[in-house]
Amino acid sequence: MKLRRLTTFFVLYVVALSFIPLIHQTFIAQSRWLGYGLGAYAFQSPSYFVLFNDPYDGSSKPNIHINPSLVPNERISLIEFSDWTSYVNGYNLFNDFNVSIGTSPKALDVTYTGHGLVIHKFVEVPTRDYVSVKIVANKEIAVHIEMWKWVFTSVNGVNVTTAPKPTVLPISQNLDLTFLDQSSGVTGSGSVKMSRVPSQIEVWPFENGFNRITVDYVNSEMEFAVSGSVGSNQQPFPTWNYTDLPYVLPIVAIAAVCLYLLLVEKHGKKNKARSRRSRS
Amino acid sequence: MERRIRLVLAALAVRLAIAPFFMHSGDLGTIYESSRIVLSGGNVYNFVYQQTLLMQHASGLPVFFEGYAYHPLLIYLFVPFYWLFTLVAGPSLVIIGGHAPSLPVLIYPWALLAIFMLKIPIVIADVAVVYVLARLDFRKAEIYAFCPYVIFISVVWGMFDAIVAIFLLLSYLTFSKQSYFLAGLTYGVSLVKLYTAVLAPLYVYRLLGRWKELGEFLLGFSFTLIPVAYYFIVSPSAFWNVVVVFQGLRVMGGVNLYNFIWNVPDVIFDVLLSTVASAATIIGVAYVILKYGRRLPLLEAVLAVMLMSFLFGKIMNEQFLVAIFPLILLCKKCDYRLWAAPFIFIFLRSAFYYFAIPILWASPYFYDLYFQADIVWRQIQTAGYLMVPVYATGIAFSLLILWNLLQLLKPIRSWEDISLSRTFSRVVRTRRK
Numbered sequence: 001m002k003l004r005r006l007t008t009f010f011v012l013y014v015v016a017l018s019f020i021p022l023i024h025q026t027f028i029a030q031s032r033w034l035g036y037g038l039g040a041y042a043f044q045s046p047s048y049f050v051l052f053n054d055p056y057d058g059s060s061k062p063n064i065h066i067n068p069s070l071v072p073n074e075r076i077s078l079i080e081f082s083d084w085t086s087y088v089n090g091y092n093l094f095n096d097f098n099v100s101i102g103t104s105p106k107a108l109d110v111t112y113t114g115h116g117l118v119i120h121k122f123v124e125v126p127t128r129d130y131v132s133v134k135i136v137a138n139k140e141i142a143v144h145i146e147m148w149k150w151v152f153t154s155v156n157g158v159n160v161t162t163a164p165k166p167t168v169l170p171i172s173q174n175l176d177l178t179f180l181d182q183s184s185g186v187t188g189s190g191s192v193k194m195s196r197v198p199s200q201i202e203v204w205p206f207e208n209g210f211n212r213i214t215v216d217y218v219n220s221e222m223e224f225a226v227s228g229s230v231g232s233n234q235q236p237f238p239t240w241n242y243t244d245l246p247y248v249l250p251i252v253a254i255a256a257v258c259l260y261l262l263l264v265e266k267h268g269k270k271n272k273a274r275s276r277r278s279r280s
Numbered sequence: 281m282e283r284r285i286r287l288v289l290a291a292l293a294v295r296l297a298i299a300p301f302f303m304h305s306g307d308l309g310t311i312y313e314s315s316r317i318v319l320s321g322g323n324v325y326n327f328v329y330q331q332t333l334l335m336q337h338a339s340g341l342p343v344f345f346e347g348y349a350y351h352p353l354l355i356y357l358f359v360p361f362y363w364l365f366t367l368v369a370g371p372s373l374v375i376i377g378g379h380a381p382s383l384p385v386l387i388y389p390w391a392l393l394a395i396f397m398l399k400i401p402i403v404i405a406d407v408a409v410v411y412v413l414a415r416l417d418f419r420k421a422e423i424y425a426f427c428p429y430v431i432f433i434s435v436v437w438g439m440f441d442a443i444v445a446i447f448l449l450l451s452y453l454t455f456s457k458q459s460y461f462l463a464g465l466t467y468g469v470s471l472v473k474l475y476t477a478v479l480a481p482l483y484v485y486r487l488l489g490r491w492k493e494l495g496e497f498l499l500g501f502s503f504t505l506i507p508v509a510y511y512f513i514v515s516p517s518a519f520w521n522v523v524v525v526f527q528g529l530r531v532m533g534g535v536n537l538y539n540f541i542w543n544v545p546d547v548i549f550d551v552l553l554s555t556v557a558s559a560a561t562i563i564g565v566a567y568v569i570l571k572y573g574r575r576l577p578l579l580e581a582v583l584a585v586m587l588m589s590f591l592f593g594k595i596m597n598e599q600f601l602v603a604i605f606p607l608i609l610l611c612k613k614c615d616y617r618l619w620a621a622p623f624i625f626i627f628l629r630s631a632f633y634y635f636a637i638p639i640l641w642a643s644p645y646f647y648d649l650y651f652q653a654d655i656v657w658r659q660i661q662t663a664g665y666l667m668v669p670v671y672a673t674g675i676a677f678s679l680l681i682l683w684n685l686l687q688l689l690k691p692i693r694s695w696e697d698i699s700l701s702r703t704f705s706r707v708v709r710t711r712r713k
Binding site for chain 2: 003007010017018020021024025028029034035036037038039040042054056098099100101102103240241242243244245249252253256257260264
């Protein structure tokens, strides 16, 4: 009898725990910076998913994704800041600085130190309308920032037909973008508003669009306010996605324990019959 | 030639033929790196602690460098073989890097020799298990000798749970033969991987009231604690953090019901939730020890405690089952085919080609193939397709463990069992008289 109680407890324990990812995703993971893995961070707001990669990877620093309104579990990458290819005073942000990360509930504070510089990169989602990437240094710096996407179909009205080679765009504090997401086939638009006037903006063609925008500026502070949306008639068709797993795991757990209980029941009956036969 | 020796030689030949060509670069790389540090007079715990502090500073999270976090005795089993290697190949680095997420750089042909030499203690342990088992039950020794799971863990992966297995087996046998000093000594060495720590209360509980025997057991056990005491005195904070804090704050997961946690990307939450698993383990193990610790025969009591700790324990890595596999083989109530689940799990969690790095790194063509295969593997992984079978296998293994545990704890019911147990009690009573 007590052993049956152990089985009952264990089965309930398995099923109850299988709901943890769903509970976490629904009630805990929203609008907070969560650290995971070797030191990566993620922020899920109602409209944006922001990923800041771990200290061993220079890409996605951050990578800003849009959640389509009708398919909130889909994540369409809007723009990716890369430390691999960004420079401050000629020093590479990924290879030439020591990096440490701290968080407040709303902002991620990434500190780059080295070469007499202390640079903070604050990543924040202040409202549901945009994501802010702010770079603040302890003195004036010459910065070269690269932003990636496969692919931007136009930047400030310039497309790959009008600019088939790397092209310097007229100076502006706004970047108006349209994009085609190559992995999902979804189109959309977005904008990057800069708080200071850059010294140069350049776009780099790749296949049927631009895959890179480079922004150069000299200042001690700069904020990039990134916003975007997918086209209203371009909602992606709901397909299997990693973020659907929390819904699937309880089903797997319930199916597995039911199968176990059925097999044990069958095995028990067989054993009883065998022992009755052997007694008679 | 005696058939036992023939079996041992066959088991040895299979293992030696495979050993140089495969490895888990993270785990074997850790043993290589630690052997180098110890042979050069360094303190391996200080090294790991420094790496952890760097990671924690960079990430702002309670993350740990997954390096040498074992009992200090372990590395002294490997160092003599690494020293022999340096006599042939010199002291230069031949396996560079390899800690996740980076891949190792291998210097040929010496890397293959280093891999081979570092696997020799594991192969010896494996073959010793076969030798000891063959004396008790030849058929079971054959199963252990050629079990794909055991061979994979020992010589393809390069994990040393076979060392735990031989010392756990010896501690059970010596305890059964009432050689308590040797039982304590061999049990102490089995702690080179800390998951056998749950057996200490069982052994002590069974000897409570027999103070001389308990004293002998603890004396033998205390000899194995000398290196622990040394490192506690020499580098207390590093040793404490690397061994105790790391194990205490490890996030749950593995071939168990807890691997859903890999789908919860929140370290702080994961660490907090892992304490639930730790609490469940402590309660479960205490229950089995207090209720069944003396009632069951030793073999069944040891297995019941280990299975209970695997059932609720927060970490159940693929290789852990090797440690109790010889005991499972000896126990008539357990089903040894349990190994299938962790064996399947290995290929769901790690890409199969990852273990073949020593072969693939030997030619640019194969090197390129590795990365082509890796792109496909990562796409499948990031899409989440593997997580469902991973979780299902984890639960299936937990339920199989539960079933085996219940077989051990089940009261004797059948007519044959009752009559056998009555006969046995009569024999015992007669002998006592």
